[in-house]
Amino acid sequence: MSLIPIRPGSPFGAQPERSDAARNRERLLQAARDLVAEHGVDAVTMDMLACRADVGKGTVFRRFGSRAGLMMTLLSDAEAEFQREFIFGPPPLGPGAPPRERLIAFGEARIKYVEEYGELARAAAEHSPQNRHDAPPVVLWHRHIEMLLREAGLDRDPWLLALSLGATLDPERMLHSLRVHGVPPERLSASWRELVTRLLKDC
Amino acid sequence: MSLIPIRPGSPFGAQPERSDAARNRERLLQAARDLVAEHGVDAVTMDMLACRADVGKGTVFRRFGSRAGLMMTLLSDAEAEFQREFIFGPPPLGPGAPPRERLIAFGEARIKYVEEYGELARAAAEHSPQNRHDAPPVVLWHRHIEMLLREAGLDRDPWLLALSLGATLDPERMLHSLRVHGVPPERLSASWRELVTRLLKDC
DNA sequence: ATATTAAGCGGACCGCAGTCCGTTTAGAAT
DNA sequence: ATTCTAAACGGACTGCGGTCCGCTTAATAT
Missing domain, CATH: 1.10.10.60 (Homeodomain-like)
Structure with a gap:
């Protein structure tokens, strides 16, 4: 017991x-x-x-x-820090800013995170859709995005919409843009800002 | 020679x-x-x-x-049919309808495709970010979305925006929603429609 | 028919993630 | 100090994707 x-x-x-x-x-x-x-x-x-x-x-x-578990462990400090920032940290990433600004800041922070830890993050998700989509950090990010969408007044299935936005920030995808296509991170940020802004245009 | x-x-x-x-x-x-x-x-x-x-x-x-290559071959008929439909087929999926309608129809067709062939599609993309993102069909879908976005008047980096929309339609993600979370396909479709509609609100 | 040859073939082999199970040992109980 | 036991250990083993290379054979040239 x-x-x-x-x-x-x-x-x-x-x-x-x-x-x-x-x-x-x-x-x-x-x-x-x-x-x-x-x-x-x-x-x-x-x-x-x-x-x-x-x-x-x-x-x-x-x-x-598993190998993925090892990579998650190696990431756990950086991940904890990231979580602290968007949950308790200063605005616009943390609470206090309007939801649209927080969402934009969240995406930009993720992009920086992937620039720095992308390979680890990708390896931590490899070989298991289960782990990839239901790992605790992933669920937390999803909930955070969903919450911000609700706060912004988006009431049409924010759960699925949060999933779509999360897909945009997927480490493997962003790494591929950054490393294979040589897209500069600022361009990723700008596109994310554009996406969020249009999505929340009149809410 | x-x-x-x-x-x-x-x-x-x-x-x-x-x-x-x-x-x-x-x-x-x-x-x-x-x-x-x-x-x-x-x-x-x-x-x-x-x-x-x-x-x-x-x-x-x-x-x-490779194993992925085998799965692609098994999919190739269905894939060719899908391509024919959105390139040459009748509207709203094929040419003739306004770009917003075509984009919505494209997503809905992909959702049906994943319902039917999702496991194969996932297996065809496994174990290689290269294959996952640069396989000819994937590149074609991406170009198609990008083209529709341009036609709809979205001129702010349609290439990256198309990538984001494509991420939403990723087979593994959609399969996970469908099979693990039991999301009904109609709900996926509705969310896609909502996403596209908001994105192209005033273009 | 025979010779030639390159495409095709098969299965032993490799590297890797992950499992199994007999052995060792830290720490508690006496 | 000795005994006990459950946790921890190690490394042989399995299963899989993928490669290698010597052998076979279909198609062609003569």
Whole structure:
């Protein structure tokens, strides 16, 4: 009988991690960051990571569940920071600005996020529509957009409309525009602003 | 010195397929259709297909290049039909209707397409952002949307705006709404209509 | 018919994500 | 200190997509 462990090492886990487990987790995260820095996200394999961290492969998967899980863990700090900003931070991203401005700021922040962490974000979503669309951060962004649409007075199925807007901000899509087509980030921002502005024209 | 073969067996290939190759292609396609019908797209493996068609694995990959290529081939008839409809067919999908109506009809047709062939379409795009975003049909849809946006008078970066609209119609996203969240297709259509209408409000 | 040759073929092989299960060990209980 | 046990570990193993390369064969030239 115990609490549901949200995440190993999280303050809500019933009992603390065993010491060897904690040590291995640190070793793995450090090794993962190093490997990503050295070879790029896409070239890092789970075997490579296990080897570098001097740990069995089983341990890697016990820790992170999957390659996507590892990438999510590597992203979690940046993700938490991003969430703090749009939930509690200063306007126009945080509360206080009119919903249209917040929505525009949200998209622009996402674009910057993808510029910096895009490869990780893409790898964190690979190989599983489930994870891609129902991961907690994704659900949170969706809800945030939906809320802003409602506040802006858009009452015609804001849930689905939020999904459409979220699709525009999808990391893989934006990365493809940025890296393959060489679209400058300012152009992405401008297009997002245009889209949101037109959508909320008279609400 | 020969023409670039567009596709084996296509009228533009320099020389016709060898007879054994043609026979094997038919066997493979038939086997693939059977296996998909029996087990569903996601459960069909390339080894399974080779075995059922009584052909070496190398032959399967020589023919289709990859799993995604196989799925594209299975889709090609439906895809060609869809293209014919929005390029040459009767309005409002084909030419003759005002661009806003055509755009709405395009989205609705895509939704029906995904209802019917969604799993195949998703499998045809899996495991390669390159294929996902730069496959010929995808590029064509994108160009079509962009053209309609221009015709409707939207002159602020219609290329990127078309990308956003295309993102809304992405098979994986729509399948997820349909199958996981149980959103009825009519609701998807209504939301698409709302999106396009608002976007083109006063152009 | 025979020789030539390039397209086609098959299946062993590779790398990778992910699983399984027998072994080890940290930490609690005595 | 010793025992106990559940958590953690490690690495062999599986399944899959995809490649490689030596062998076969259809089509053509002679």
